[in-house]
Amino acid sequence: METSFNWLDPFGSINLNIGEWADGIKGWAMSNRPLIQPIKSFFETIIQSIEGALQTVPPLIMLILLVLIAWQAAGRRVALLVLVCLTVLGLLDPTAWSLAMTTLAIVISSVLICVLIGLPLGVLAGKSDGFEQAMRPGLDTMQTIPAFVYLVPVVMLIGIGNVSGVIVTIIFALPPLVRLTSLGIRNVNPHVVEAARAFGATPRQILFKVELPLATPTILAGLNQTIMLSLSMVVIASMISVRGLGNEVLRAMGRLDAGKAIVGGLGIVMLAIVLDRITQGLGRSGRDRGHRPWWQTGPVGLIANLFYKPA
Amino acid sequence: MKTQSEEAVIRCDGVWKVFGANAKKAIKAITSGEMTKVEIRDKLDCVVGVRDASFSVARGEIFCIMGLSGSGKSTLIRHINRLIEPTAGAIYIEGRNVNAMGASELRQLRAEKIGMVFQNMALMPHRNVRDNVAFALEVRGAPEEKRRKVAQDAIDAVELSGWELKYPDELSGGMQQRVGLARAIAADPTILLMDEPFSALDPLIRRQLQGTFMQLSAELHKTTVFITHDLEEAIRIGDRIAIMKDGVLVQVGTPEEIVTRPADDYVAEFVAGISKLDLVTAARIMQPLAWYQQAHGSANTAAWPVAAPTDKLNTLVDLAVGTEHPILIAADGVTVGVVTKSALLRGIQGREDIAQPLPEVI
Known part of the structure; x- marks a missing residue:
């Protein structure tokens, strides 16, 4: 169509057809859906079994369980806070608890897969400068690219539903875990690692007996961030038909229904507080806990002390 | 067979450690005397950590x-347990x-x-x-x-x-x-x-x-x-x-x-600032009895305090404080030398002016 090349506006005259090219990949993917099917069913199984478990447990039992977990992980004060938050969540609406469990299942599935992918990547990035350099642009992209950009291709490839929701969430929530795992490994006192080498430890023993234990607080901070980011994706993910609290917010927006919006919004906030406080409690260092092993504190400690008296 | 105590457990043989990419070149430059340490740092971007260290324990x-x-x-x-690899040597x-x-x-x-x-x-x-x-x-x-x-x-x-x-x-x-x-x-x-x-x-x-x-x-x-x-x-x-x-x-x-x-x-x-009292032995500062007798005439050594050649200056000072005589140094009952007060004081200073018999005035 253009007859002459405009040097002052070169970009207007050049068309590399990147959009069409991407469409071509999409077309290929859609015609090869069976290849993607096993991945999809793998994710489906994880999500369904987690959600199934969360929904089967009666709300009161689940509430007590979560409070006990909070007590074990973070102490009595946090347990009390968790109790209040969960009660508020449940009282918001008769359906709120079940919706929250659905959302929780999505979050847990995403975080589980984030850990499976992110921890090894983070360890590699912590050990190798080259790998860290290579990873960085990818992680930057994942964190900054608007979710809507990859929402479409993911739906095209996998279709709407929970699996797409989990994949979209993973893309957004993975980077902090990788970054903070790498940071944690890098910040381990090099003298301690040297001492481990001097006493004949293998690289694997150094990783598991020295580096990972010492990096744990930083890694758990990364896990905390990953969980928070997963939770913040639930509203966006509900656009591709992911059920749960996010869906309530989305529907409320469509109908200008303030009541529903508050139920969904507050529900997400309550869930966020609960997850945040529990995972923050996990990240406390041994010194803060007074160097007692985990099984000597909290409710487990109470029960353990009934049967076992330390010498 | 060597006895256990004489055997070298650790032996370092010409160990060099030069940090930097041009390490081998740097070693050559130092051994041939072409460059100083500063030149090597500036021109070859290398830092010399250890330079031709040899010892055995x-x-x-x-x-x-x-x-x-x-x-x-x-x-x-750190070379001994190979936490650091040497650039040269073993x-x-x-x-x-x-x-x-x-x-x-x-x-x-x-x-x-x-x-x-x-x-x-x-x-x-x-x-x-x-x-x-x-x-x-x-x-x-x-x-x-x-x-x-x-x-x-x-x-x-x-x-x-x-x-x-x-x-x-x-x-x-x-x-x-x-x-x-x-x-x-x-x-x-x-x-x-x-x-x-x-x-x-x-x-x-x-x-x-x-x-x-x-x-x-x-x-x-x-x-x-x-x-x-x-x-x-x-x-x-x-x-x-x-x-x-x-x-x-x-x-x-x-x-x-x-x-x-x-x-x-x-x-x-x-x-310079190290106390010699517990380090230097009588053997190092004593002079032959003959030299002493040459300067002072033969004396009756029966009243003199006696010490061993391996005794440290500290012990000699203790002996010298209690008498006006010099100290007789004897090994296995045989007199091997004598330590005068001035030799003792010089020894404490860390000087060794025992090479020649000096006329001493007590």
């Missing part, structure tokens, strides 16, 4: 390497070339033959005292029961009984270094590498730990390489001392040799 000997910070002593000691432990070892052989050597103590303790903060001490056994896969027993023995040896289940951050600096010492001796290694172990401690605790260490080393009879920047510590602890400066071993010798016959001005400056 006999079984049971305590070998001190003394130097100021940046002299390369910590770099040198290290032999009991005749085996450490640099030719494979990864698993090297790990076995480190875990079973060599214990190391670090200036900054380098204890593992997430492990209690017992698990820190048992680390070398743990990495070799020793059973739990054995680890416990061995760790307990080592903890008892450094007088930390009762602290087994405490964590490093609950201990004082001196106690932490005791744990470091216990960790090093737990696997009953042949060799102890001590990298400025007591430098970070305050003087009183340092003395205490030096005491503990010397007592332990007398009992356990380990071959030890001991790094320090404190000459007094080196003299107190070492059987032999190597003085290191800018990556070079300037002088290697017994404490007495270092103090009385410094190899150059650098060493001389170091030893």
Whole structure:
């Protein structure tokens, strides 16, 4: 169509057809859906079994369980806070608890897969400068690219539903875990690692007996961030038909229904507080806990002390 | 066959360590005298850590390497268990070339033959005292029961009984270094590498730990390489001392040799402030009885106090205070020399004016 090349506006005259090219990949993917099917069913199984478990447990039992977990992980004060938050969540609406469990299942599935992918990547990035350099642009992209950009291709490839929701969430929530795992490994006192080498430890023993234990607080901070980011994706993910609290917010927006919006919004906030406080409690260092092993504190400690008296 | 005590457990053969990409070129430039250390740093972008260090340590000997910070002593000691690879030269432990070892052989050597103590303790903060001490056994896969027993023995040896289940951050600096010492001796290694172990401690605790260490080393009879920047510590602890400066071993010798016959001005400056009282022996400052009699005429030596040639100046001072006579030095009942008061005073100053018979006036 253009007859002459405009040097002052070169970009207007050049068309590399990147959009069409991407469409071509999409077309290929859609015609090869069976290849993607096993991945999809793998994710489906994880999500369904987690959600199934969360929904089967009666709300009161689940509430007590979560409070006990909070007590074990973070102490009595946090347990009390968790109790209040969960009660508020449940009282918001008769359906709120079940919706929250659905959302929780999505979050847990995403975080589980984030850990499976992110921890090894983070360890590699912590050990190798080259790998860290290579990873960085990818992680930057994942964190900054608007979710809507990859929402479409993911739906095209996998279709709407929970699996797409989990994949979209993973893309957004993975980077902090990788970054903070790498940071944690890098910040381990090099003298301690040297001492481990001097006493004949293998690289694997150094990783598991020295580096990972010492990096744990930083890694758990990364896990905390990953969980928070997963939770913040639930509203966006509900656009591709992911059920749960996010869906309530989305529907409320469509109908200008303030009541529903508050139920969904507050529900997400309550869930966020609960997850945040529990995972923050996990990240406390041994010194803060007074160097007692985990099984000597909290409710487990109470029960353990009934049967076992330390010498 | 060599006797056990004469055999060299550690032998360093012309060890060089040059940091930087052009290391080989830098070595050539230094050995041929083309470039100085500064030129090498600026032109080749290399830093010389250790320069042609050769020494050997006999079984049971305590070998001190003394130097100021940046002299390369910590770099040198790390070559012995190959935490650092030499640029040139080789290290032999009991005749085996450490640099030719494979990864698993090297790990076995480190875990079973060599214990190391670090200036900054380098204890593992997430492990209690017992698990820190048992680390070398743990990495070799020793059973739990054995680890416990061995760790307990080592903890008892450094007088930390009762602290087994405490964590490093609950201990004082001196106690932490005791744990470091216990960790090093737990696997009953042949060799102890001590990298400025007591430098970070305050003087009183340092003395205490030096005491503990010397007592332990007398009992356990380990071959030890001991790094320090404190000459007094080196003299107190070492059987032999190597003085290191800018990556070079300037002088290697017994404490007495270092103090009385410094190899150059650098060493001389170091030893200037060192008290000779407990170092210099009568043998070094005595003069033949004949010289004395030549100057003073024959005297009745029956009333003179008698000391052995190996007695230190301190002992001689004690003897000299109680009498007006010179001190007779006798070995196995045979008179070998005499120490006059002025020779004794000169000895305390660190001077050796005994080469010629001087006319003495008492």
